[in-house]
Amino acid sequence: MSRRSKQIDAYFLQGERLHAAGRLGEAEQIYRQILAVDPKHADSHHMLGVLALQLGNPDAALTLCDVAIGLKPLVSSYHLHRAHALLALGRPEDAITACRVALRTKSRNAEAYQALGHAHSDALQPAEALRAYREAVRLKPDLPDLFNNLGTALRNLGWLEEAAEQLREALRRAPDDDGVRLNLSSVLKELGQTADAAAMLDDALRRRPNDPVMLYNKALLLLLLGRDAEAWPGWEQRFAAGAVPGRGGTLPQWNGENLNGRTLLVHAEQGLGDTIQFSRFLPALAGLGGQVVFDAPPRLRRLLSGMPGMPPMTGGERADVVCPLMSLPARMGGGVPAPVPYLSAEPARITRWRDQIGSKGLKIGIAWQGNPGRTEDLGRSIPLRAFAALSSLPGVRLISLQKNDGTEQLGEGFAVETLGADFDAGADGFLDTAAAMMSLDLVITSDTSIAHLAGALGRPVWVALRLVPDWRWQLGRADSPWYPTMRLFRQTERGEWDPVFAAMREALARITA
Numbered sequence: 001m002s003r004r005s006k007q008i009d010a011y012f013l014q015g016e017r018l019h020a021a022g023r024l025g026e027a028e029q030i031y032r033q034i035l036a037v038d039p040k041h042a043d044s045h046h047m048l049g050v051l052a053l054q055l056g057n058p059d060a061a062l063t064l065c066d067v068a069i070g071l072k073p074l075v076s077s078y079h080l081h082r083a084h085a086l087l088a089l090g091r092p093e094d095a096i097t098a099c100r101v102a103l104r105t106k107s108r109n110a111e112a113y114q115a116l117g118h119a120h121s122d123a124l125q126p127a128e129a130l131r132a133y134r135e136a137v138r139l140k141p142d143l144p145d146l147f148n149n150l151g152t153a154l155r156n157l158g159w160l161e162e163a164a165e166q167l168r169e170a171l172r173r174a175p176d177d178d179g180v181r182l183n184l185s186s187v188l189k190e191l192g193q194t195a196d197a198a199a200m201l202d203d204a205l206r207r208r209p210n211d212p213v214m215l216y217n218k219a220l221l222l223l224l225l226g227r228d229a230e231a232w233p234g235w236e237q238r239f240a241a242g243a244v245p246g247r248g249g250t251l252p253q254w255n256g257e258n259l260n261g262r263t264l265l266v267h268a269e270q271g272l273g274d275t276i277q278f279s280r281f282l283p284a285l286a287g288l289g290g291q292v293v294f295d296a297p298p299r300l301r302r303l304l305s306g307m308p309g310m311p312p313m314t315g316g317e318r319a320d321v322v323c324p325l326m327s328l329p330a331r332m333g334g335g336v337p338a339p340v341p342y343l344s345a346e347p348a349r350i351t352r353w354r355d356q357i358g359s360k361g362l363k364i365g366i367a368w369q370g371n372p373g374r375t376e377d378l379g380r381s382i383p384l385r386a387f388a389a390l391s392s393l394p395g396v397r398l399i400s401l402q403k404n405d406g407t408e409q410l411g412e413g414f415a416v417e418t419l420g421a422d423f424d425a426g427a428d429g430f431l432d433t434a435a436a437m438m439s440l441d442l443v444i445t446s447d448t449s450i451a452h453l454a455g456a457l458g459r460p461v462w463v464a465l466r467l468v469p470d471w472r473w474q475l476g477r478a479d480s481p482w483y484p485t486m487r488l489f490r491q492t493e494r495g496e497w498d499p500v501f502a503a504m505r506e507a508l509a510r511i512t513a
Contacts (some may be wrong), residue, residue, distance in 0.1 A: 008034055012043060024051055042071035046078050053081065058088035076106035083115045092122035110140030117149055126156035147173060148180045153263050155187050158378055158495070163187045178204040182217060189221055190468050191494075193474075197221055212240035223471035232330035239324075244269055247324070254321035256331040259290025266311075266318035267295040269326055271371075272429065273449030276456050277482060280446055281328035283309025293319065299429035308342045337483050338483055341458030349435030356419065357439045361397040362512055364390070365440045366416070367450040369406025379466045382446045382497055384409035384416070386464075388503040390444070391415060395512055399440065401433055401450055408497070444504065447473070455483025462507075467491040 012053035015030030028051055031044040033494040036183050038044075049064030065082040072078065085096035099116035103109055111316040117132035130153040136146055147170035154163035167184040172391055174180060185200035201218045208214055219234030238244045254264050266282065268275045275297060285292045296304055301313045323331060357363060368382045384406065391398055391414040399417045401408065403424060410416055430453055438445060443454040444462040445469055457484055463480075465488055473480065475490060480486045 001159055008038055008041065012041070015044075015047065015058045019047065019051070024054065042068045042075070042078075045071065046075070046081065049085070052457065053084055053088065057353070058085045061085040061477055062089065074105050076102045076109050079105065080109065080115055087115070087118055087122060090122075092119045094116065095119035096123065108139055110136045112142055113139065114143055114146060114149065117153065121149075121153060121156065125155050129153040130157060135301045144169075145177075148177070148183060151180075151187070152183055155183070155190070160187055160494070161192050164191065176250075178211075178214070184215065185217065185221075189224070192468050192475075194225060196220065198507075201489060205436050212237035213242070216241040216243055224468070224475060226477075228329070230269050232334060236327060236330050247322070249322065251319060251322040254323040254331065256333070259288045259321070261290050263291040263293065264288065264318035265293055265314075265322045266325055266328070267293060267322065268297050268300075269324050271449065272297060272300060273452040274326060275304075276343070276449060276452040278325045278328060279304055279307065279310075280336070280456070281325075281332060281498050282311055283307065285311065285328075285333065287330060290320075294325075297429075299427065302428040303343065303430050303434060305402065306346075307342055324505045336481055341456060342390060343434065343453070343456040345434035345438050345457065346431060351427065353419070353432065353436040354439040357399065357436065362393075362442070362508075363394045363397050363399060365399050365401045365437060365443045365445075365450075365454075367401045367406075367443075367445040367448055368403060368409070370446060370448045372411070374407055380447050380470070381406070382464055386417070386497040386501050387444070388412075388414045388479075389498070389505045390508060393505065393508055393512055397510065399436075401436065401443070401445070422442045426477055451486070452483075453488050454481070458485050460485050460487075462487045462489055463505060464497065464504070467494040 011030060013033055015027045018030065019027035028048065031048050031051075034041050034044045045064050046068035049061040049068065052058070052061035053065060061086040062082060065078055065085060068075070068078045069082065079098050083095040083102065086092070086095035086098055096119045099119055100110050102112040103116070105426065106112070107482065113136035113216065114168055117129045117136065118128035120126070122131060130150070133146065133150045133153055136143060137150060147166050151163045151167035151170060153165060164184065164187045167180060167187060170180045171177065181200050181204045185197040188194075188197040188200065198218070198221055199216060201221065204214050205211070205218065209511060214483070215234040216237040217230040219237070222228070222231035223235070239246045264285065266285070282292070286309055293314045294311050296313045304310055305313065306350060308371060329335070338443060362437075368384050370381050372381070390396055393513045397417060398415065399419065400407070410418065418430070419436060423436075425429060433450070433455060434457060437457055437459045439456055440459070443459055444464070445451045445454070445461065446464055451461060451463045461483070463473070463486060466485055468475070469490070472482065477489050489503055491497070491498070491500055493499070495505035
């Protein structure tokens with residue numbers, strides 16, 4: 001090795017020491033000085049990429065890692081940090097490829113297996129993530145956050161008991177890590193251990209009383225427990241917590257005060273079912289002394305336009321103040337306003353679907369599948385075959401209200417009628433579904449937007465719920481404060497739908513008798 005190379009290596013080691021000590025500016029200066037002397041010094045390109053990642057610039061990190069790889073293609077750590085840059089850029093599939101290259105160049109690279117787990121998690125592939133994390137544990141169990149990662153993958157697979165066990169181990173290894181405490185509280189909540197979940201969150205909040213993530217998760221737990229008044233302030237933290245994407249813009253927030261001639265823009269957020277559920281609050285804004293406009297999802301505008309007192313719907317005209325739709329109960333003093341029904345179907349469509357459906361039998365509209373791409377759907381949707389328990393009752397007709405996802409399950413050996421390819425095929429959502437519901441005797445559904453639509457129309461609706469459901473259905477009750485025509489049928493064992501549908505069959509048998 002030449003004297004010049006030895007000097008560069010010594011200088012590079014000094015940069016690495018400064019980097020490890022958190023003196024990033026000084027480390028960067030050294031790396032750049034080395035590149036001024038030797039532009040092909042791959043390690044300096046790589047470490048500048050690592051610095052860029054630490055400073056929140058994944059685009060630059062990716063470019064620098066690519067330069068380093070071009071100079072020295074077989075260094076595992078270069079591909080590993082390239083994978084981290086791709087993850088930060090929201091490209092998990094490409095990150096999976098980069099991790100696999102890192103593992104080809106160094107097969108026992110625990111850090112690469114951990115990053116591979118992250119990539120599979122982001123790609124919504126929890127089983128593959130679990131395999132990668134377990135391999136990382138086998139190789140290097142002391143890697144930071146690894147048992148937390150493992151517990152999260154198990155939770156995403158629905159293996160809650162094992163998830164809790166691994167998260168407790170993560171907390172044992174890192175007792176001051178409130179992120180682990182938060183994840184464990186979520187798993188405990190899903191196991192129905194709400195007191196332990198609350199204790200975990202309260203412990204974290206004692207140290208971090210203003211943390212929006214902790215406040216938001218405590219609010220979700222309070223809402224599940226039916227303690228709405230306590231929950232709404234924490235519910236307001238959902239944007240700061242990153243649970244819901246912010247709308248952006250510079251308009252000041254409306255906080256319940258009189259408008260005094262100003263214009264309030266209310267904007268929808270989250271899913272279509274959420275919009276249907278919370279739109280009931282909009283007519284109550286009419287007496288605020290100003291104008292109210294509602295930026296509704298385009299697919300729902302026609303359905304919502306028939307609501308009495310609905311403000312004008314807009315694509316976002318000029319306004320003075322703004323409020324997210326699901327913040328209205330928090331800013332209006334709580335409660336559930338508006339009598340049911342507050343939505344209605346179009347008369348001409350009612351006539352059309354009444355003629356097509358006919359009057360024969362006990363007509364039950366069914367829906368079973370939510371959006372499978374959302375992590376919340378785990379355990380919420382129902383296999384269509386569970387409805388077979390109802391189909392054999394005398395006079396019962398099962399009529400599918402399902403669209404898109406889940407329709408591939410039709411034809412599973414029992415009769416389910418469909419309403420044709422043109423059923424709700426237009427740009428406006430739920431118009432035919434709402435009209436068809438007016439000719440049905442009952443709607444039975446999983447926790448989807450169909451449940452909210454039937455409830456808002458005042459139709460008899462039964463909802464099949466997992467053991468610990470979404471917060472809005474609370475715990476233990478058979479009715480809903482949101483929808484008086486709704487009846488809730490709950491799992492008594494996690495993942496078991498047969499007892500739920502056996503209870504429904506018994507209730508239906510009494511009706512048909």
